[in-house]
Amino acid sequence: MTNVLDILRLTPKTNCGECGFPTCMAFCVGVTTGKASWKQCPYIDESKAEEMFPAKAGNAEASGGLDPDTALLRELKQKIRDVDLGQRAKGLGGRLIKSEGGSKGLEFTYLGRTVVVTPSGIVDGSGRELDPRDQILLYNYVFFGGRGELSGQWVGLESFPNSVSKVVTLRRYTEEKLSSYFEGRSKELVEACKKIGGKIVEPCHAEVCVRVPILPKVPVQVHFWDSDQEDGFPAKVKVLFDKRALDFLDIESLIFSAERMAEMMVEEES
Numbered sequence: 026m027t028n029v030l031d032i033l034r035l036t037p038k039t040n041c042g043e044c045g046f047p048t049c050m051a052f053c054v055g056v057t058t059g060k061a062s063w064k065q066c067p068y069i070d071e072s073k074a075e076e077m078f079p080a081k082a083g084n085a086e087a088s089g090g091l092d093p094d095t096a097l098l099r100e101l102k103q104k105i106r107d108v109d110l111g112q113r114a115k116g117l118g119g120r121l122i123k124s125e126g127g128s129k130g131l132e133f134t135y136l137g138r139t140v141v142v143t144p145s146g147i148v149d150g151s152g153r154e155l156d157p158r159d160q161i162l163l164y165n166y167v168f169f170g171g172r173g174e175l176s177g178q179w180v181g182l183e184s185f186p187n188s189v190s191k192v193v194t195l196r197r198y199t200e201e202k203l204s205s206y207f208e209g210r211s212k213e214l215v216e217a218c219k220k221i222g223g224k225i226v227e228p229c230h231a232e233v234c235v236r237v238p239i240l241p242k243v244p245v246q247v248h249f250w251d252s253d254q255e256d257g258f259p260a261k262v263k264v265l266f267d268k269r270a271l272d273f274l275d276i277e278s279l280i281f282s283a284e285r286m287a288e289m290m291v292e293e294e295s
């Protein structure tokens with residue numbers, strides 16, 4: 026079966042948006058969840074893609090997409106059985122729990138809500154399975170198996186290696202999305218952050234600074250400057266990451282996690 030990182034390797038990772046998705050990572054998740062076809066990316070090498078998605082009659086992969094029931098998630102659920110969740114728990118900022126049936130799960134918070142990673146899926150506090158995009162992100166977090174402590178130092182994405190094109194993606198699909206949506210409404214931005222577990226940080230050089238724990242070891246700081254009508258400055262958002270963020274997620278997943286944060290803030294507020 027094909028997983029999201031296999032498909033990601035076929036793309037140039039430039040996040041150009043021509044496929045209709047904001048990032049290569051979002052596109053690859055779309056392919057694995059049956060919402061997109063690899064053919065939507067004009068830069069994928071056809072021969073390699075055809076090898077990865079062999080055409081078979083009646084096979085959803087023949088059209089370049091997978092079974093909407095997500096072959097990837099089935100694969101990830103299978104793979105998680107081989108992971109010692111108890112051993113990963115501390116490093117990921119989670120805890121091992123046992124369900125009434127005796128099966129083990131890894132519990133942690135994701136954008137302000139409790140989630141439990143189990144071999145049968147990732148569910149929220151009320152037992153509802155999460156959106157496949159979130160599940161794929163969270164499985165990546167668990168498989169990445171980060172450990173150690175965060176640095177407590179905040180840096181822009183541009184501080185990470187090979188991040189030039191990624192900075193543009195973060196700006197376009199997270200920072201500009203937030204600045205245009207919350208322009209003139211800094212209080213609403215703070216409220217939306219709080220709903221996903223954010224807390225105000227003071228003092229800060231920005232007009233508003235909120236720390237949002239996307240995942241226990243993947244916090245971000247959202248800095249917001251509202252527009253200045255007199256001087257003609259538009260609203261601006263800058264997202265900062267912990268200096269050690271790449272010890273806990275690959276850079277594509279990191280950007281994807283910030284995009285999900287922005288999407289949820291807008292959803293929470295609308």
Ligand code: SF4
Pocket residue numbers: 036037038039040041042043044045046047048049052065066067068069
């Ligand atoms: S996957 Fe989409 S965003 Fe990435 S290079 Fe291809 S067309 Fe551009």
